[in-house]
Amino acid sequence: MIPKFRAWLKAGKIMLPVGEIDFDYEFAYLEEENGYRCERDFDEFDLMQFTGLKDKNDKEIFDGDIVKFTVTNGFNYVIDEDGVVTYKLGAFYVVNGLAEYLISNINTNEIEVIGNEFEN
Template sequence: MKREIRFRAWDDLHNKMYPVSDIEWDADGRMWVTTDDGKNGIELIDEEAHLMQYAGLEDKNGREIYENDILKVISEDGESYVATVKWFGDEGYPAFDLAGIPAAWCYESNALATIFESGVETCEVIGNIFENPELLEGKQ
């Protein structure tokens, strides 16, 4: 399976999400992000920037799913929960999966993969952790 590698970046300084077409690092460790329109070179320094990778998946509405997106997962019977898309590579598990799944929902393996492979549940991007942290209130 071939997957397109794409990123977006959250800028803490301007509180804005940028689609990314190019990423470069200079000798001082500063990261330069160029937006998709190709006109605006925006310097984001590591402490201000949060890069998020495209998971290669789309929600039920065709919206691309990125790391740090907040998903609403809905079962066939209408029950639902909210969880965050996370890259678990830093924890020895090199895959995108969901963080914050309620204990009542049990998956034998990767929940995100199970949802998309089984087709029993659907998911919808309802926000992300930077622009919509209120969606996670009481969950952490």
């Protein structure tokens, strides 16, 4: 799978899909809503990577998304949680306070993207 990214453009405060990234020259081409591509330096945006997963509404889940999810603890109690998707140690996690859940261990039928850390 080819990695997929989106970018939070700091100045415009908008989320844009990433078309191309040049790590040598530290810029990316972002896909604007009008169909044009704009070139932005790395310091102008925050980059978020697609997890490869979709939520229960078929929405793509990215690093930085805020999700609502359900977990079952050791006593078979179902707990509804909110957390932020985070990439670390080579994997995607959902972090909620002190708890961390490996996103691949959560049933995607029980995950819903409710926002992201930049807009919400």
